Amino acid sequence: MSVSVMVPTLLRPLTDGQKKVEAQGETVRHIIDHLDSRYPGIKARLVHGDEVHRFVNIYVNDDDIRFASGLGTAIAPGDKLTVLPAVAGG
Amino acid sequence: MSRILDDASLSWRSGPCLPAWQTLSAALHRQGECLGLQHAGSDPDGPALQLSHPDLHPLHTRLSGLPALPVELSTEFTLQAACGLMSVHGRASGRPQALGVNYLATLNAALTWQGLLAAAVGQLRGGHFSGVALQPAAGALLSIGQYLAGATAPEDPEQILPGSQDALARPPFLSAEGALFELETLDSHPWKRFWNAVGVSDVIAGKAWQRFLLRYARAVAPMPAECLDALAALPLAQIRLIAAESGVALVPVRGLVQRRADADYAASEAGPWQLQRGQSGVPSRKTTPGQLPLQGIRVLESCRRIQGPLAGHLLSLLGAEVIRLEPPGGDPLRNMPPCADGCSVRFDALNHLKDVREVDIKTAAGRAEIHELCRDADVFLHNWAPGKAAELQLDAADLHATRPSLIHAYAGGWGDAKVDAPGTDFTVQAWSGVASRIASASGTRGGTLFTALDVLGGVISAQGICAALLDRELHGHGAQLHSSLLGAADLLLDNHCGIASPTVLQGLFATADGLLALDCQSRQQHQALARLLGGEVDPARLTAQLAERNTEHWVDACLEAGIPASTAHEDLALLAADPRLAPSLSHRAYRSVQSPWSFL
Numbered sequence: 001m002s003v004s005v006m007v008p009t010l011l012r013p014l015t016d017g018q019k020k021v022e023a024q025g026e027t028v029r030h031i032i033d034h035l036d037s038r039y040p041g042i043k044a045r046l047v048h049g050d051e052v053h054r055f056v057n058i059y060v061n062d063d064d065i066r067f068a069s070g071l072g073t074a075i076a077p078g079d080k081l082t083v084l085p086a087v088a089g090g
Numbered sequence: 091m092s093r094i095l096d097d098a099s100l101s102w103r104s105g106p107c108l109p110a111w112q113t114l115s116a117a118l119h120r121q122g123e124c125l126g127l128q129h130a131g132s133d134p135d136g137p138a139l140q141l142s143h144p145d146l147h148p149l150h151t152r153l154s155g156l157p158a159l160p161v162e163l164s165t166e167f168t169l170q171a172a173c174g175l176m177s178v179h180g181r182a183s184g185r186p187q188a189l190g191v192n193y194l195a196t197l198n199a200a201l202t203w204q205g206l207l208a209a210a211v212g213q214l215r216g217g218h219f220s221g222v223a224l225q226p227a228a229g230a231l232l233s234i235g236q237y238l239a240g241a242t243a244p245e246d247p248e249q250i251l252p253g254s255q256d257a258l259a260r261p262p263f264l265s266a267e268g269a270l271f272e273l274e275t276l277d278s279h280p281w282k283r284f285w286n287a288v289g290v291s292d293v294i295a296g297k298a299w300q301r302f303l304l305r306y307a308r309a310v311a312p313m314p315a316e317c318l319d320a321l322a323a324l325p326l327a328q329i330r331l332i333a334a335e336s337g338v339a340l341v342p343v344r345g346l347v348q349r350r351a352d353a354d355y356a357a358s359e360a361g362p363w364q365l366q367r368g369q370s371g372v373p374s375r376k377t378t379p380g381q382l383p384l385q386g387i388r389v390l391e392s393c394r395r396i397q398g399p400l401a402g403h404l405l406s407l408l409g410a411e412v413i414r415l416e417p418p419g420g421d422p423l424r425n426m427p428p429c430a431d432g433c434s435v436r437f438d439a440l441n442h443l444k445d446v447r448e449v450d451i452k453t454a455a456g457r458a459e460i461h462e463l464c465r466d467a468d469v470f471l472h473n474w475a476p477g478k479a480a481e482l483q484l485d486a487a488d489l490h491a492t493r494p495s496l497i498h499a500y501a502g503g504w505g506d507a508k509v510d511a512p513g514t515d516f517t518v519q520a521w522s523g524v525a526s527r528i529a530s531a532s533g534t535r536g537g538t539l540f541t542a543l544d545v546l547g548g549v550i551s552a553q554g555i556c557a558a559l560l561d562r563e564l565h566g567h568g569a570q571l572h573s574s575l576l577g578a579a580d581l582l583l584d585n586h587c588g589i590a591s592p593t594v595l596q597g598l599f600a601t602a603d604g605l606l607a608l609d610c611q612s613r614q615q616h617q618a619l620a621r622l623l624g625g626e627v628d629p630a631r632l633t634a635q636l637a638e639r640n641t642e643h644w645v646d647a648c649l650e651a652g653i654p655a656s657t658a659h660e661d662l663a664l665l666a667a668d669p670r671l672a673p674s675l676s677h678r679a680y681r682s683v684q685s686p687w688s689f690l
Contacts, residue, residue: 064299067278067293067296
């Protein structure tokens, strides 16, 4: 199904400057693969091996996918995917 | 290890004790001792600091104020109120209020010394510097510069006001028997394991993680009730076990008495810097500084987050050329919203004066590149985890082989203390007694979520580097310099800095249009206040009387009458727009802070 994906400033050069894009898929992994087919190079910035990139957090609605099923987290109609930079510590 | 400027020929004189801000005078004195300088008495009619050496023309630092924040009537309380510290601290402590430690005294004393030492370096390198003015208000604003940037970003500015958060629903955490402790991890996996073991669901642990991560940037950390309740049902011993098994660090909130009993405390009491002089080495470049004293000095900075980059920022404000070494693809913190022109405003606030070089320090080629860059550098500054520099073959011994005259500076977390936890601002606040002291003053359970130690640690690091550069100019040695967040914390709570200035009437009061910070410190000031109020200071009527007029009226009237007073800013966006603070602020895409120094 189609969901909206919020794109952080860092990655907007890859999405033609768009802050919000649409993508298809039933899991986060599928969504990212679909995004990469439309905006080449974006997958490499989000995923490292088979895990979310260390410096990125991905949320389905308000839930961090690392605390759900990671890239296998299921997507439901109307869900919103948000990508945010992740940095710990100060 | 020795004190940095342990040179009998280098002496200093103190100025008059500031009647309204005695702790600043005490901090200046204390830091002079920690630097190893000979005190040659005081000059009651002179500037705040004077420095003498046979090879130097006399140098001095004086303090400069703003019309609404004159130096002679500035106090720790009024400056914390006016410059946004009470606002930031108030976000998670329930209301705007003072930190309860002599924070701006310590910070501004360090900046005062730093300007003077840099001027001495500039003079010895052929520049013409006779004095420097330090503006404490700008120093105070610099300490909250990142929050100011976040509040004035052009896109999605943060508006987080004092009292935004329940002061009890945040770290530190409470066990069943009432023990307070901080948790720390830089990775989500240990965090998830910990909360699962404690009985909290993944969904809740995930919500808590995001807020926990963002506490450094936003000074709030609202923890879900499920997390707090789960820990409050468990004894500390069990929580410790779960933390250890999960890989999450647990640091108890300790009092000062416990800190002073630590084996490493005695060395820390001597001062927040440890310097070891290296081999003789004369810098090959000698560019004469022009308007700023460190022009011609080259700094390589391999630092992330706040403490190290702030040190680099201060050195660049003093004129140094600072080259930031970032990993391929750049520092991830560049991407933290809110952003302006594609860059995090918080990141930009600390790094916009620097040049950037992307280097992969994990590769032999990257490390060779760093050695090559060091051939022409005066300072190498890092804040890597303990042991990393040696592992990368980039520690002092390694880089001194390439460049004997280098100042190799480490801005660390724990210093020599053996604490099995990441040395971050909040864990060090807990361990050092700073959190406990702030908690007593603020009526909270823990310290401040304002990154007080990261900021102070960065200032202390830069101050040490300036002192080390002066030592090098005088004696021609490279050096290894260590400072830490824990050293900064110990300095902040130093016994020698005395207790807070006397107070007769101190508080924040609602006015017709905001908040007034009043700090009557003497009977005369109290009497002057009584005259302003029509004859007497009646506690039952004071609040209502002050609410009748606006803040500016009361600030002007009080200052005119010789009573320390200031606007207490709650909203950083309004602070940024306050015309009375405009001389200390400047515009980038967000509101940034001017250099606190001007050189004569």
